[in-house]
Amino acid sequence: MHTLNLGILAHVDAGKTSLTERLLHTAGVIDELGSVDDGSTRTDSLALERQRGITIKSAVVSFAVDDTTVNLIDTPGHPDFIAEVERVLNVLDGAVLVVSAVEGVQAQTRVLMRTLRRLRIPTLIFVNKVDRGGAHDTAVLRGIAGKLTPAVLAMGRVVDPGAPGARCVPYTGADTGFTDRLAELLADHDDTLLAAYVEDAASLPYDRLREELAAQTGRALVHPVYFGSAITGAGVDALVAGVRELLPASRGDAAGPVSGTVFKVERGPGGERTAYVRMFSGTVRLRDRLAFGRDTPRAEGKVTGISVFDQGLAVRGAEVGAGRIAKLQGLTGIRIGDPVGVPDTDTDADTGAGTGTAGPDRWFAPPTLESVVVPCPPAGRGELLAAIARLAEQDPLIDLRQDDIREEVSVSLYGEVQKEVVRATLADEFGIGVTFRETTTICLxxxxxxxxxxxxxxxxxxxxxxxxxxxxxxxxxxxxxxxxxxxxxxxxxxxxxxxxxxxxxxxxxxxxxxxxxxxxxxxxxxxxxxxxxxxxxxxxxxxxxxxxxxxxxxxxxxxxxxxxxxGTTVHEPVHRFRLELPADLLGPVLPVLARLRAVPGTPAPHGALCVVEGEIPAAEVHGLQQRLPSLTRGEGVLESGFAHYRPVAGTPPHRPRTDRDPLHRKEYLLRTVRGVSAGAQPR
The missing domain is CATH 3.30.230.10 (Ribosomal Protein S5; domain 2)
Known part of the structure; x- marks a missing residue:
C-alpha cells in the first residue's frame, strides 16, 4: 500500500469539514454523514468545536483509495487558528483547497494558496456548494484564475449550478475543447510538449496529456479544479479519482535512519503527552529509544505506544514506517515542531518567525495581538499559569508571558474568536474562569x-x-x-x-x-x-x-x-485590506478610513460597487469591522491580512517590562546581586 498525507484547507465556512465527512462516506469508512451544524462530524471531536460549528484543532482520519491509504488532515478555516494550519503544512504530500461556489475566493483562500504555491505543495482545488442558491461556476473559475493562480484547469462542468439537483460532469478525452486547454496549459511548462503542440496539437495522445498533467500537478506547476457539493456528493467521485491519480504518494526509505517531525501534541487522561509524528525516513518500533527536540544535548525517550491511522480510526500498532503518520507515546517533554530521530534539514530547518525568533518553519505572520488574562476567584495565578502552559503545548504561538512584578499573565492572539476559545477551554477543561483585559497590538x-x-x-x-x-x-x-x-x-x-x-x-x-x-x-x-x-x-x-x-x-x-x-524604532503590524462597498457610500467611508490611519489606494468602480484596497494598522482592523455594517448599509465586504511592520508615527507605544530591567543599572544590580549596588566593587 502507498500512503498519501493529504491536507484539506479553506476559508472558514467553505465546507471543508463537510467535504471530509463526504470523503469518509464515499470510501465506506462511515455509514452516515455527520453534520457540522449538529456537531456530529468525525473530525470536529472537541466539545467546543461541536458547539461553535468550526474547526479549532487539526484532526487526522484515514481512508483507502485503491492501493493508497490516505491520511486526511482536516485543518481550521478561521484565520484566528492559522497556527494549526502552519504546523500541518510541514507534513503534507498534497492538499485540496476548498472554495465556495457562492462566496468565491475569500481572504483566507488567498493566504492559503500563496503559501501552498510558495512551498510547492501539489494542490487540487475543489469548488464546493454548487447546489446552493447563488452558486456561479464560471465566475468562480475566473476568480480563481485571477486571484489565486492562472495555472488552473476545470476538470469538468456543472449542470444546473445553484439548483439542489446540480450535477457535475467530468471532461474526457473526447472533449476537444478540454484537451486543447489541457495541452495549452501543460505546454507552458514543457518545451518538448510545446513543440509537439505547435506542430500538431491534434496528434498528442490523451494518455500522454494525462501523464504530464499528473507530473506537473505533482510539481505544483498546475492546479486542476473540480466542482461539486460535499452535501449531495455531486462531483466527489471525480475529486477522489483526481486525488489518486494526480497527487504524489509519500516517499521515504523505511530501512533508513529514523527521521520525523511532530506537528501536534495532545495530553491523555493521565496527563501523558501523545505526539503526532510524520515519518520521513526509517521505522519506529515499540520500546525503541528515540532522540528528539532541538536542544543540545537532545532529549531521549522510550516509545511506549504507537497508533497508526486506518479506516478512520487510530489503531494500536507495533511499528510505523517512512511516509506514515502515527501517534507516539512515552516521549516525555516532546513539543510541537520537534524533530524525531535524525533532524531532516529540508523539513526541520530553523528559518525563524516574522519577529526573528528561532523555531519551526513559519509560513504565516505571527500573532499581532495580546491580552492580559485575569483569573476569577477562587482560581489563583499559579493554577492559571499551569493551565495556560498546557494550552501552549498544543499551540506554542500563544506565547505565555509572565510579569512577576505586576503578577500578570498575558497571551499572544490572532483575534477575538481565539480569545473566546481560550476562555471557554480554560473553563471547560481546567475549571478556571477568566476575563481578558483590552486587546492590544504586539509591536516590535x-x-x-x-x-x-x-x-x-x-x-x-x-x-x-x-x-x-x-x-x-x-x-x-x-x-x-x-x-x-x-x-x-x-x-x-x-x-x-x-x-x-x-x-x-x-x-x-x-x-x-x-x-x-x-x-x-x-x-x-x-x-x-x-x-x-x-x-x-x-x-x-x-x-x-x-x-x-x-x-x-x-x-x-x-x-x-x-x-x-x-537606538531603536518601534514598528507596528500593518494589514493589507480590500473593501467592497456601494459606490454611493465611498465619500462617507474615506474619512473614517483616514481616522483609522488607513492608507487607501485609488478606488476602482465595478458597476454599482466600488473596491478600495490599501493598508491599515492591525490595531484598527477590529474597529473597522465593527463599524462597517452601519457605514455601508450592511453591504460592505472587508478582507484583510497581515502585510508587514512599519514605523510607528508619533510617540512610540511602551510595553511594561517583566524582567530585572537592565536599562537601569543600579536597580538591576540590586535585584541581581544581593547586597550589591551600582557602585559596588567586584568580588
Whole structure:
C-alpha cells in the first residue's frame, strides 16, 4: 500500500469539514454523514468545536483509495487558528483547497494558496456548494484564475449550478475543447510538449496529456479544479479519482535512519503527552529509544505506544514506517515542531518567525495581538499559569508571558474568536474562569544604527567575574536575530560562550520600549574570564572563578547599553485590506478610513460597487469591522491580512517590562546581586 498525507484547507465556512465527512462516506469508512451544524462530524471531536460549528484543532482520519491509504488532515478555516494550519503544512504530500461556489475566493483562500504555491505543495482545488442558491461556476473559475493562480484547469462542468439537483460532469478525452486547454496549459511548462503542440496539437495522445498533467500537478506547476457539493456528493467521485491519480504518494526509505517531525501534541487522561509524528525516513518500533527536540544535548525517550491511522480510526500498532503518520507515546517533554530521530534539514530547518525568533518553519505572520488574562476567584495565578502552559503545548504561538512584578499573565492572539476559545477551554477543561483585559497590538523594535558596549572584570564597578563586549548592528527586515563572534571560539570555555548567546536571545525579547527586538546582528567583540581556581589546599572557590551565571547576569547590561547607543524604532503590524462597498457610500467611508490611519489606494468602480484596497494598522482592523455594517448599509465586504511592520508615527507605544530591567543599572544590580549596588566593587 502507498500512503498519501493529504491536507484539506479553506476559508472558514467553505465546507471543508463537510467535504471530509463526504470523503469518509464515499470510501465506506462511515455509514452516515455527520453534520457540522449538529456537531456530529468525525473530525470536529472537541466539545467546543461541536458547539461553535468550526474547526479549532487539526484532526487526522484515514481512508483507502485503491492501493493508497490516505491520511486526511482536516485543518481550521478561521484565520484566528492559522497556527494549526502552519504546523500541518510541514507534513503534507498534497492538499485540496476548498472554495465556495457562492462566496468565491475569500481572504483566507488567498493566504492559503500563496503559501501552498510558495512551498510547492501539489494542490487540487475543489469548488464546493454548487447546489446552493447563488452558486456561479464560471465566475468562480475566473476568480480563481485571477486571484489565486492562472495555472488552473476545470476538470469538468456543472449542470444546473445553484439548483439542489446540480450535477457535475467530468471532461474526457473526447472533449476537444478540454484537451486543447489541457495541452495549452501543460505546454507552458514543457518545451518538448510545446513543440509537439505547435506542430500538431491534434496528434498528442490523451494518455500522454494525462501523464504530464499528473507530473506537473505533482510539481505544483498546475492546479486542476473540480466542482461539486460535499452535501449531495455531486462531483466527489471525480475529486477522489483526481486525488489518486494526480497527487504524489509519500516517499521515504523505511530501512533508513529514523527521521520525523511532530506537528501536534495532545495530553491523555493521565496527563501523558501523545505526539503526532510524520515519518520521513526509517521505522519506529515499540520500546525503541528515540532522540528528539532541538536542544543540545537532545532529549531521549522510550516509545511506549504507537497508533497508526486506518479506516478512520487510530489503531494500536507495533511499528510505523517512512511516509506514515502515527501517534507516539512515552516521549516525555516532546513539543510541537520537534524533530524525531535524525533532524531532516529540508523539513526541520530553523528559518525563524516574522519577529526573528528561532523555531519551526513559519509560513504565516505571527500573532499581532495580546491580552492580559485575569483569573476569577477562587482560581489563583499559579493554577492559571499551569493551565495556560498546557494550552501552549498544543499551540506554542500563544506565547505565555509572565510579569512577576505586576503578577500578570498575558497571551499572544490572532483575534477575538481565539480569545473566546481560550476562555471557554480554560473553563471547560481546567475549571478556571477568566476575563481578558483590552486587546492590544504586539509591536516590535528594530535597531536604528550600530552601538557597542563593554564590561571588563574588576573594572568600572562590574561585580561579575566576566568580561563581555557586544556590538549591535541593524540587519535587513525579516532576517531575524544573528549572533556572531569576533573573538576566538577557544578564548574561553564553550559553556560560557553558549551562556552569552542564549542570554542575548532572551534579553532581546524586551528592547528599549519593551518590545521584541529583531532584524539585528549581535557580535561578541571581547571576552574574558577567571579560570577555575581555589585557595591553597581548599575546595573550588566560586568567588575566584567565573561561572556561566556571571555571563548570564552581565550580558543583559552590556547588550542593553549597546542597544541604547544604537537606538531603536518601534514598528507596528500593518494589514493589507480590500473593501467592497456601494459606490454611493465611498465619500462617507474615506474619512473614517483616514481616522483609522488607513492608507487607501485609488478606488476602482465595478458597476454599482466600488473596491478600495490599501493598508491599515492591525490595531484598527477590529474597529473597522465593527463599524462597517452601519457605514455601508450592511453591504460592505472587508478582507484583510497581515502585510508587514512599519514605523510607528508619533510617540512610540511602551510595553511594561517583566524582567530585572537592565536599562537601569543600579536597580538591576540590586535585584541581581544581593547586597550589591551600582557602585559596588567586584568580588
Amino acid at each position: 523594535e528594530r535597531p536604528d544604527g550600530s552601538g557597542a558596549a563593554l564590561e571588563v572584570i574588576a573594572q568600572g564597578g562590574n561585580p561579575f567575574l566576566a568580561t563581555v563586549g557586544l556590538r549591535v548592528d541593524p540587519a535587513p527586515a525579516g532576517s531575524g536575530i544573528s549572533f556572531r563572534l569576533e573573538v576566538e571560539l577557544g578564548s574561553m570555555p564553550f559553556s560560557l560562550m553558549r551562556a552569552v548567546e542564549e542570554t542575548v536571545e532572551e534579553t532581546l525579547g524586551q528592547g528599549i520600549h519593551g518590545w521584541q527586538v529583531t532584524d539585528c546582528v549581535v557580535t561578541m567583540t571581547r571576552s574574558g574570564y577567571w579560570p577555575r581556581q581555589s585557595h591553597s589546599h581548599a575546595a573550588f572557590d566560586k568567588s575566584m572563578s567565573s561561572t556561566a551565571g556571571d555571563f548570564r547576569d552581565l550580558t543583559p547590561l552590556v547588550l542593553m547599553d549597546a542597544l541604547k547607543r544604537a
